[in-house]
Amino acid sequence: MEQLNIVVIGGVAAGASFAARARRLNEAARITVIERGPDVSFANCGLPYHIGGEIADRGALAVQSAASLKALLNLEVRVGTEAVAIDRAGKRVELRDLASGRHEWLPYDKLMLAPGASPLRPPLPGIDDPRIFTLRNLQDMDRIVAATSAGKRAVVIGAGFIGLEMAEQLRHKGLAVELVELQPQVLPPLDAPMAALIDSELRRHGIGLHLGEGIARFEPAAGSLRCHLASGRALDADIVILAIGVRPDSELARAAGLDLGPRGHIVVDGFQRSSDPDIYAAGDAVETADRVGGGRTAVPMGGPANRQGRVAADHIFLADKARPYPGSLGTGILRVFETVAGLTGWSEKRLVAAGRPYQTVTVNDSHHAGYYPGARPMTLKILWEPDSGRLLGAQVSGFEGIDKRLDVLATAITAGMTVEDLCHLELAYAPPFGAAKDIVNLAGFAACNRRDGLVSHTTDLPDDPRVQVVDVRGAALAEAYPVPVPSVNIPFPTLRANLDRLDRDRPVVTVCAFGKMSYFAARVLAQHGFAVQSFSGGLKANVDPRTPGKLPSP
Amino acid sequence: MEQLNIVVIGGVAAGASFAARARRLNEAARITVIERGPDVSFANCGLPYHIGGEIADRGALAVQSAASLKALLNLEVRVGTEAVAIDRAGKRVELRDLASGRHEWLPYDKLMLAPGASPLRPPLPGIDDPRIFTLRNLQDMDRIVAATSAGKRAVVIGAGFIGLEMAEQLRHKGLAVELVELQPQVLPPLDAPMAALIDSELRRHGIGLHLGEGIARFEPAAGSLRCHLASGRALDADIVILAIGVRPDSELARAAGLDLGPRGHIVVDGFQRSSDPDIYAAGDAVETADRVGGGRTAVPMGGPANRQGRVAADHIFLADKARPYPGSLGTGILRVFETVAGLTGWSEKRLVAAGRPYQTVTVNDSHHAGYYPGARPMTLKILWEPDSGRLLGAQVSGFEGIDKRLDVLATAITAGMTVEDLCHLELAYAPPFGAAKDIVNLAGFAACNRRDGLVSHTTDLPDDPRVQVVDVRGAALAEAYPVPVPSVNIPFPTLRANLDRLDRDRPVVTVCAFGKMSYFAARVLAQHGFAVQSFSGGLKANVDPRTPGKLPSP
Numbered sequence A, B: 001m002e003q004l005n006i007v008v009i010g011g012v013a014a015g016a017s018f019a020a021r022a023r024r025l026n027e028a029a030r031i032t033v034i035e036r037g038p039d040v041s042f043a044n045c046g047l048p049y050h051i052g053g054e055i056a057d058r059g060a061l062a063v064q065s066a067a068s069l070k071a072l073l074n075l076e077v078r079v080g081t082e083a084v085a086i087d088r089a090g091k092r093v094e095l096r097d098l099a100s101g102r103h104e105w106l107p108y109d110k111l112m113l114a115p116g117a118s119p120l121r122p123p124l125p126g127i128d129d130p131r132i133f134t135l136r137n138l139q140d141m142d143r144i145v146a147a148t149s150a151g152k153r154a155v156v157i158g159a160g161f162i163g164l165e166m167a168e169q170l171r172h173k174g175l176a177v178e179l180v181e182l183q184p185q186v187l188p189p190l191d192a193p194m195a196a197l198i199d200s201e202l203r204r205h206g207i208g209l210h211l212g213e214g215i216a217r218f219e220p221a222a223g224s225l226r227c228h229l230a231s232g233r234a235l236d237a238d239i240v241i242l243a244i245g246v247r248p249d250s251e252l253a254r255a256a257g258l259d260l261g262p263r264g265h266i267v268v269d270g271f272q273r274s275s276d277p278d279i280y281a282a283g284d285a286v287e288t289a290d291r292v293g294g295g296r297t298a299v300p301m302g303g304p305a306n307r308q309g310r311v312a313a314d315h316i317f318l319a320d321k322a323r324p325y326p327g328s329l330g331t332g333i334l335r336v337f338e339t340v341a342g343l344t345g346w347s348e349k350r351l352v353a354a355g356r357p358y359q360t361v362t363v364n365d366s367h368h369a370g371y372y373p374g375a376r377p378m379t380l381k382i383l384w385e386p387d388s389g390r391l392l393g394a395q396v397s398g399f400e401g402i403d404k405r406l407d408v409l410a411t412a413i414t415a416g417m418t419v420e421d422l423c424h425l426e427l428a429y430a431p432p433f434g435a436a437k438d439i440v441n442l443a444g445f446a447a448c449n450r451r452d453g454l455v456s457h458t459t460d461l462p463d464d465p466r467v468q469v470v471d472v473r474g475a476a477l478a479e480a481y482p483v484p485v486p487s488v489n490i491p492f493p494t495l496r497a498n499l500d501r502l503d504r505d506r507p508v509v510t511v512c513a514f515g516k517m518s519y520f521a522a523r524v525l526a527q528h529g530f531a532v533q534s535f536s537g538g539l540k541a542n543v544d545p546r547t548p549g550k551l552p553s554p
């Protein structure tokens, strides 16, 4: 066997997966993994849960060690060692041993860059206060663990995935938590209505939300760190978690003259090759093909990182059997206390910003058959290309089974399926799981009904007094959870007999809790000559995610 | 609006869904639903769970009533009325009122046949004993509820989906349960190894299994009904549940001269039209396209029934916008106490029986990231077409997240995806859900490794003494759960240093718990010139589904 000399910079997700796959493909290669930190192969994604105490055993987060990677995969792992320069002409990397400060050059035949990304730390006044933390590795985690205990006050800045996990876990641990987010909603990757359940759950657990608020500066005050918001408000904290995003750690690549994308990501081809054919790159530091939009994207997530690393190893060792990385979708999921929300593909706001045509429906249903105990409500929004019906994205929120629907829709989007195809997915159904018509099927039905012109949708409650808003819920529910605009209550079962209560010359919007009865009502009214729109997704998906579908029977 | 006269025979899943959709598409039609039983629109699938007490409220099973279908959908529902003949030339149906015995003729423009299927009741000696029950509707259920109580002895005949649900629920209720199955395994739609966890769970709960055993006759004995098995053994029962399958209720269709398939199912086209263009049929009574195999199949499940009913209504009212029913996959799932198993598409035994070429791999992993508390093991088997790599089927067993993987794979099969496509499904990952490489990705990797010639697989432990069986698990585990054939234990981390313990001239089979380390070992050995096969799926998927992957650390 030819003995290839392989050097890997970064030893966590993309780097370790690359090295592991390379070893399985080739026993003879010399594979050296260079890692700046003291650990390799740790579970970054688990860090918040050790802070909160859910993952009690810190050791569980160290998936492998330098020693175990040697034993299992015969990898030379050098922790505490930083790569400081790449000499592309000489095909060697300059290393600095962080303990001794010693430099040396390591030659390579093939180099893998898997340096990941670093948390953003904007140059605000006071930003260097030791009470301000970011979270990327075990050492960051240990520092936060040491600084947190029940009763302390935390300010979390950034309400994306990591910020929300931290807010939940700190609250779980008994801290008082205030959450600051520049966007006017939590979980900005999602469309606002689909994040509303998470918003409500955070508030229910006493987390203070400061939305549409930027952080301006930090100021030490008596016994606390004062966080000044752009609006002029101030929050006092014992500890601040900064979780406003990451930027690719691509300085080494930039200095070596490799092509970078507009936001500093390393540009790679389908086989993860950078602009230098002997240098590969993978993980949070790269940009990749957008599987939905066709352009370029960067998805800093564990799955893409691991699988990109594997693709690069295949390209080196499998010759023409190697298959390219097909691009990323942007699938993400989050649990906050009892609630869960996530997305796959493009959101509505992203489609709007890109000026791409789309259509959308939102449906509500139970996560399994309603007659089986424990059914919890869930909301599903899908987006598709108007001409072809091809799916562009999906968002789901609720309590149980959210991951399942996201995964089905991620698979459907990957396959290029249309909304028609969703109608007839034959998903697993027994009472404890799913339903004879799963919410994914219902979304397909609702989308086709819209495409076929059976129903017109609105997601805005009209403020035009000419429009008749007809609330078709039962009277008790309509009274207990009123529609927030003037409306007439005609429970659906009585609608056909009460058509004369409505003015045929004025447009109608039908409203219910879920968007189902309002659709039924819209069909009745349309066939009787009314100009009618159904309030798609109902009050639950547009007004208040905790609106009940039915009042409990007395 | 033209007033079409629509008659529906059978008012539960396919019939009620057809009628509901027809009404939404057309307010003017006269829609009459004829139902022999006293109920319409009830949840057949929930019946076992009311018997067992999990669904405490019997009323929850009555999803709709004649009155609510009138109020919501303006349907004329006639319960207690049997359709006894179809006069195709005269386009009318003969009805018999079961209470009064009166006959009448009802004219139709379009007729929907949704009569479902009946439990098989073979003409065995003693079969008419009142202690022998089948389960199809609420009345059957009420009779079983009345006949069961803790301490009684039940014999369940048939270990398919319904038989196993009944066995579990009766045991849950405190009965002693014996289960008799003609096939040599429980859950015959699955390949035997994938049903082994269910088997083990039934035994763990004290249910007696009599596999490969037919029932020969029933005989009243002192204080019990004696069930004689073909083997000569006998079981004494207070109650017998017969759940050996169903046959389509297609007598009416046969008498009317409609085309029937080889097993008596009504033959329909893609729009659910029978051989008479004014008569549609849907649900358990019909055969349909096989979405995997391309031929004809019959899948007596709730999802297909509901969606086929909807397709027929579309064909009547949506003209050229109607879309055909694309066929059935055969997705099914079952929970038995803590364990869950299911399938989608074709099993290995079905492929073998049909003489169709296939390849398969089985992988094991945790249902979510192993470092997050509560990770449970699961096993996934996939089958694909050798040339194209196109997926043909999948089976999953374990504890949690089984439904999710089945649904992803049902979607992938429907889309015509290949095993290559599974590698890069971007599924939702945060620690409480999934993993950076989900088991679905791993199955794709393992399949590609096999296709690419990186590893050879076996699912049989060799009995040829020439073959060296190398157990690469840790020594403690190897000792506690020994490989059931002679083997040498070389823990994987020590393998590279111990190659000289193996004879290079004799073939090797590597073995571990999960099939992962045995794959790693096979890669090492293959590259050192050994003729080696990995025991795919490991001891867990082939020998004992409860074999631990690791011993708990002391």
Ligand SMILES: Cc1cc2nc3c(=O)[nH]c(=O)nc-3n(C[C@H](O)[C@H](O)[C@H](O)COP(=O)(O)OP(=O)(O)OC[C@H]3O[C@@H](n4cnc5c(N)ncnc54)[C@H](O)[C@@H]3O)c2cc1C
Pocket: A009, A010, A011, A012, A013, A014, A015, A034, A035, A036, A037, A044, A045, A046, A047, A048, A081, A082, A083, A084, A114, A115, A116, A117, A135, A136, A137, A162, A249, A252, A282, A283, A284, A285, A300, A301, A302, A303, A305, B429, B430, B431
């Ligand atoms: C708190 C947290 C929670 C997360 N949760 C999720 C989640 O739930 N789901 C999900 O999919 N993803 C999650 N992620 C993201 C996921 O962890 C990353 O996408 C993934 O780790 C990226 O892998 P990578 O190999 O590209 O980079 P990293 O895992 O960051 O590894 C890069 C390594 O390279 C080292 N390095 C960088 N430069 C050098 C150099 N010059 N010399 C030597 N070493 C160097 C760094 O020290 C680092 O250890 C989370 C991340 C964090 C921080």
Ligand SMILES: Cc1cc2nc3c(=O)[nH]c(=O)nc-3n(C[C@H](O)[C@H](O)[C@H](O)COP(=O)(O)OP(=O)(O)OC[C@H]3O[C@@H](n4cnc5c(N)ncnc54)[C@H](O)[C@@H]3O)c2cc1C
Pocket: A429, A430, A431, B009, B010, B011, B012, B013, B014, B015, B034, B035, B036, B037, B044, B045, B046, B047, B048, B081, B082, B083, B084, B114, B115, B116, B117, B135, B136, B137, B162, B249, B252, B282, B283, B284, B285, B300, B301, B302, B303, B305
């Ligand atoms: C105990 C049990 C558990 C099940 N569990 C599941 C499950 O977990 N998942 C799943 O997908 N499926 C399950 N099923 C199967 C599912 O219920 C059926 O596939 C579905 O109900 C079939 O719908 P259908 O409309 O074709 O027939 P049915 O629901 O059987 O309805 C047919 C109706 O037609 C009536 N009828 C027949 N002939 C006449 C006539 N001549 N005149 C008047 N009326 C007539 C019958 O009385 C019957 O009510 C289960 C079934 C049972 C019995």
Ligand SMILES: CC(C)(COP(=O)(O)OP(=O)(O)OC[C@H]1O[C@@H](n2cnc3c(N)ncnc32)[C@H](O)[C@@H]1OP(=O)(O)O)[C@@H](O)C(=O)NCCC(=O)NCCS
Pocket: A011, A012, A013, A014, A016, A017, A020, A021, A024, A040, A041, A042, A043, A044, A045, A046, A063, A064, A302, A303, A306, A310, B362, B363, B364, B365, B436, B437, B442, B445, B446, B449, B514, B515, B516, B519, B537
């Ligand atoms: C620990 C680490 C180095 C492991 O890398 P790895 O060995 O490639 O990954 P896994 O342990 O998942 O094993 C996957 C390999 O085993 C194979 N495998 C897994 N289960 C198998 C089974 N039951 N049967 C056969 N093969 C199996 C896979 O096919 C794959 O091999 P391949 O790539 O040669 O096809 C790497 O995943 C890592 O560092 N992870 C932690 C860091 C991280 O991912 N952080 C971000 C998320 S928290």
Ligand SMILES: CC(C)(COP(=O)(O)OP(=O)(O)OC[C@H]1O[C@@H](n2cnc3c(N)ncnc32)[C@H](O)[C@@H]1OP(=O)(O)O)[C@@H](O)C(=O)NCCC(=O)NCCS
Pocket: A362, A363, A364, A365, A436, A437, A442, A445, A446, A449, A514, A515, A516, A519, A537, B011, B012, B013, B014, B016, B017, B020, B021, B024, B040, B041, B042, B043, B044, B045, B046, B063, B064, B302, B303, B306, B310
């Ligand atoms: C009760 C029954 C008659 C209901 O039929 P149905 O009205 O077609 O079914 P659902 O109540 O699920 O409603 C589905 C309709 O509402 C629409 N819908 C559901 N949720 C919606 C939402 N949130 N927004 C918009 N539309 C929605 C669907 O698009 C569909 O309408 P369409 O067919 O016109 O497109 C029928 O399902 C039945 O009898 N079920 C019990 C029997 C049974 O299925 N047994 C076997 C399994 S246990």
